[in-house]
Amino acid sequence: MQSKNKIKYIRSLGMKKFRDESGCFLAEGNKLVKDILPFFECELLVAKPSWIAQQGDIRAGELIAAEGDDIKKASMMKTPQDVVAVFKQPNYLLDKDELKQNLSLVLDGIQDPGNMGTIIRLADWFGIKNVICSPDTADIFNPKTVQATMGAIARVKVFYARLPELLNDFIDFPVYGTLLEGGNIYEETLTANGLIVLGNESKGISRSVAKYISRKLYIPNYPPGIKTSESLNVAVAAAITCSEFRRRLN
């Protein structure tokens, strides 16, 4: 590969500042890039000739055949694969009417990119199309998050918004949250449409958001009343909650 500047640019997308400036994000790995190529506009794709040959027509602003060493230099991964690609960030419009006709997730300060990606992946599994995040939630375009979504980033729309203002428009709509004082999730009435709020890994749901939660849920431990861990990992709690909502519709 000729240009050191290209490598520098790709690597710069590891930082939010440069992602914001360029409006782009980075995705890596043979399967991930292949999976999301049809869904996002690809600005730059750097891959081994063998990977390129395996694909059909690749639509990319710039396509560079490179050797492993160059890909390694551009990569954020411990074990780089055969392709690194720069995509334009999508520009979705938040449609409150759409939210009111579906089940959606609200992330209130999720910090870990791995947790965030895992949650997007499970949202996709359970047909949840919209995820709204507080401004202090991990960046969906952080390379680690993109990686952890395993391609679900192409099917789930992620928005950032100030949550109290947003939730103020959902006063008469079911807003769920898992809280220690909530009702048994296996027994409570769960609606087909609603918002499910998930809180920060250590602090939980913030006070300014908690007051909008109209339906408090609790995942009971087993056997009841025995001392166990004080909480579940947020992606685990999200998984159990989404599964229980979808089981009811099964």
Added chain:
Amino acid sequence: MQSKNKIKYIRSLGMKKFRDESGCFLAEGNKLVKDILPFFECELLVAKPSWIAQQGDIRAGELIAAEGDDIKKASMMKTPQDVVAVFKQPNYLLDKDELKQNLSLVLDGIQDPGNMGTIIRLADWFGIKNVICSPDTADIFNPKTVQATMGAIARVKVFYARLPELLNDFIDFPVYGTLLEGGNIYEETLTANGLIVLGNESKGISRSVAKYISRKLYIPNYPPGIKTSESLNVAVAAAITCSEFRRRLN
């Protein structure tokens, strides 16, 4: 703190080789160390005087009051807290009769220490006391795993064993696994006692283990038949599976 050798020893426990040699493991963080102190034999505890003063009687082979700088040197964490402790690895005996009277997890090559710790934490939540791991599963005493268990390591017994040999003794016992060709988990009969097998993050359940699975389960995506992510994160699949088993007993 006087001794550089102490710091060196503590840090060496980041590597499996030295954990095996010493039969010890490392735990860090104000809450984690406090939570597990009553359950494991503490060989060495290094903490700020303020943390020590907040505890009652601390039972440790060696107790060292140290300043933040020394704790930082000994720590594996990005943001070290006030205490680092070395514990003896427990020596549990695998009791097959106990397994036959309970619900237990079997981990077949889980690689990520974070996933492993998250699974131990959720096992604890759902009252699962025994987790049996293939030899190539992440080490429960890896500091990252210990951290991710959030203290559940004190309540869940983790064993390493060759799985085919083990499962050979459970031929007439329900052995569950989540597989793409399995039956709908929400509809299948689930027993109160059994083994739930969880597979490697990318390769799933290995062939030599899969043949012992007598009850195949599938977590249906939603809506049925729509193209979504091809799989769920293993800790997420574990969470949904354990939750569904426990819901039936609720």
